[in-house]
Amino acid sequence: xxxxxxxxxxxxxxxxxxxxxxxxxxxxxxxxxxxxxxxxxxxxxxxxxxxxxxxxxxxxxxxxxxxxxxxxxxxxxxxxxxxxxxxxxxxxxxxxxxxxxxxxxxxxxxxxxxxxxxxxxxxxxxxxxxxxxxxxxxxxxxxxxxxxxxxxxxxxxxxxxxxxxxxxxxxxxxxxxxxxxxxxxxxxxxxxxxxxxxxxxxxxxxxxxxxxxxxxxxxxxxxxxxxxxxxxxxxxxxxxxxxxxxxxxxxxxxxxxxxxxxx
Amino acid sequence: xxxxxxxxxxxxxxxxxxxxxxxxxxxxxxxxxxxxxxxxxxxxxxxxxxxxxxxxxxxxxxxxxxxxxxxxxxxxxxxxxxxxxxxxxxxxxxxxxxxxxxxxxxxxxxxxxxxxxxxxxxxxxxxxxxxxxxxxxxxxxxxxxxxxxxxxxxxxxxxxxxxxxxxxxxxxxxxxxxxxxxxxxxxxxxxxxxxxxxxxxxxxxxxxxxxxxxxxxxxxxxxxxxxxxxxxxxxxxxxxxxxxxxxxxxxxxxxxxxxxxxxxxxxxxxxxxxxxxxxxxxxxxxxxxxxxxxxxxxxxxxxx
Numbered sequence: 349x350x351x352x353x354x355x356x357x358x359x360x361x362x363x364x365x366x367x368x369x370x371x372x373x374x375x376x377x378x379x380x381x382x383x384x385x386x387x388x389x390x391x392x393x394x395x396x397x398x399x400x401x402x403x404x405x406x407x408x409x410x411x412x413x414x415x416x417x418x419x420x421x422x423x424x425x426x427x428x429x430x431x432x433x434x435x436x437x438x439x440x441x442x443x444x445x446x447x448x449x450x451x452x453x454x455x456x457x458x459x460x461x462x463x464x465x466x467x468x469x470x471x472x473x474x475x476x477x478x479x480x481x482x483x484x485x486x487x488x489x490x491x492x493x494x495x496x497x498x499x500x501x502x503x504x505x506x507x508x509x510x511x512x513x514x515x516x517x518x519x520x521x522x523x524x525x526x527x528x529x530x531x532x533x534x535x536x537x538x539x540x541x542x543x544x545x546x547x548x549x550x551x552x553x554x555x556x557x558x559x560x561x562x563x564x565x566x567x568x569x570x571x572x573x574x575x576x577x578x579x580x581x582x583x584x585x586x587x588x589x590x591x592x593x594x595x596x597x598x599x600x601x602x603x604x605x606x607x608x609x610x611x
Numbered sequence: 612x613x614x615x616x617x618x619x620x621x622x623x624x625x626x627x628x629x630x631x632x633x634x635x636x637x638x639x640x641x642x643x644x645x646x647x648x649x650x651x652x653x654x655x656x657x658x659x660x661x662x663x664x665x666x667x668x669x670x671x672x673x674x675x676x677x678x679x680x681x682x683x684x685x686x687x688x689x690x691x692x693x694x695x696x697x698x699x700x701x702x703x704x705x706x707x708x709x710x711x712x713x714x715x716x717x718x719x720x721x722x723x724x725x726x727x728x729x730x731x732x733x734x735x736x737x738x739x740x741x742x743x744x745x746x747x748x749x750x751x752x753x754x755x756x757x758x759x760x761x762x763x764x765x766x767x768x769x770x771x772x773x774x775x776x777x778x779x780x781x782x783x784x785x786x787x788x789x790x791x792x793x794x795x796x797x798x799x800x801x802x803x804x805x806x807x808x809x810x811x812x813x814x815x816x817x818x819x820x821x822x823x824x825x826x827x828x829x830x831x832x833x834x835x836x837x838x839x840x841x842x843x844x845x846x847x848x849x850x851x852x853x854x855x856x857x858x859x860x861x862x863x864x865x866x867x868x869x870x871x872x873x874x875x876x877x878x879x880x881x882x883x884x885x886x887x888x889x890x891x892x893x894x895x896x897x898x899x900x901x902x903x904x905x906x907x908x909x910x911x912x913x914x915x
């Protein structure tokens with residue numbers, strides 16, 4: 349009995365170590381694939397970085413903006429939101445659905461590693477891309493365009509994490525519901541534009557009609573921008589945008605888990 | 612596997628399929644398209660949940676003991692692509708890392724003629740190479756049972772021969788092989804026993820020779836004896852069903868191991884056979900006969 353438990357325990361430990369190594373290997377492989385097909389890297393990191401430098405170079409952007417920020421300082425959260433949206437809504441779901449279409453998930457189902465691991469590895473790789481983009485935008489803004497680093501770091505990190513959770517949950521829900529990669533691409537794009545619009549990418553939210561402004565407060569990307577902007581100015585973000593993000597993450601995440609199709 | 616049953620909506624894919632595969636055996640599953648072959652192996656490998664019936668693989672339940680089962684069963688799927696930009700060596704090493712006792716990916720690549728393609732992207736591989744990689748992935752976990760669905764579809768004749776040899780080497784290491792195939796020559800060459808499924812039911816289960824002998828119209832053996840002997844010597848053999856004499860030439864029809872039984876009987880009678888011709892029944896004939904008998908057009912049936 350004792351030896352049996354001991355052997356079982358050792359087996360479990362060995363199994364856990366092996367699973368850990370397997371997931372590390374999976375992450376490494378997914379990382380290589382993300383580098384070889386730099387879809388997410390281009391969309392979520394290079395494009396926002398390009399915007400950062402173009403828009404940052406416009407002299408009018410140095411003028412004072414809302415609160416203690418310059419115009420460009422107020423634009424930084426919009427850029428972060430854009431990067432998150434492109435990664436979460438386009439770069440994340442399409443390869444996930446492609447893996448399902450191509451039968452890669454099915455092949456994983458025949459191994460000791462569950463197909464959900466592949467999905468998790470892809471999520472982690474896209475998280476890394478999102479963090480890379482955020483660091484480039486915040487550090488680039490500070491180094492080259494005099495944007496002050498967020499004066500309320502804890503509030504900023506919390507806002508960023510909730511924004512990532514909310515956007516990735518929407519992307520995973522798209523992957524869960526769309527039957528093919530083409531449909532996922534189309535749906536992702538259709539969801540992307542209104543969210544970007546309400547985030548104030550083209551029209552600052554302040555210039556919108558009262559109705560649109562109120563409506564935009566309930567969209568995740570706008571909530572993310574408001575929360576990050578507050579944190580940059582040194583005030584801890586108010587509850588409402590944080591709650592909007594958390595609700596979006598929980599609802600979309602739960603639906604994605606509920607409706608994800610493995611085949 | 613006992614009394615497997617699986618329906619997809621109104622379509623009954625498999626109904627009452629039962630069989631046992633021995634250790635180190637190559638067990639073939641043949642049958643028309645849509646007969647339920649793939650459903651059977653999918654239930655066997657735990658990819659599908661049967662509606663009823665009991666399945667035990669190495670004493671494990673494919674549903675309840677998923678993790679342990681996957682450690683010792685390697686599956687090659689009929690369909691199943693990979694990301695286009697993954698390299699052959701990478702995917703094999705990745706899959707090897709999933710198992711407690713994996714095979715050596717390098718040796719496997721050598722054995723399957725993939726060694727030169729280690730650094731090639733999956734999308735650059737020809738159909739035959741993709742198929743070989745798929746087989747390699749089924750074997751990389753060092754399985755005790757390999758389930759291979761349409762092993763050599765899309766391979767050229769040389770690659771088929773190589774693959775057959777590989778499967779025999781795998782079996783020689785004590786691995787049991789469940790082989791789903793459309794090719795009767797493959798079943799004849801490789802399988803110890805063959806199960807024919809039509810319309811979701813087992814139509815026949817026997818050795819390839821036995822199946823061919825019973826259903827393929829029997830073996831015919833012609834020879835000229837070196838001397839006279841009593842016809843009863845041969846007619847009394849259990850393997851012999853008919854005996855015909857045309858001049859000095861004798862034609863014996865029968866089944867089972869006809870040729871050696873006749874030779875032994877002739878030797879005992881002090882006669883030798885000259886100018887021997889044997890017409891063996893083919894598994895092809897047996898297959899066509901049995902599928903027609905089951906009321907199925909062997910070509911036409913649709914997949915569910």
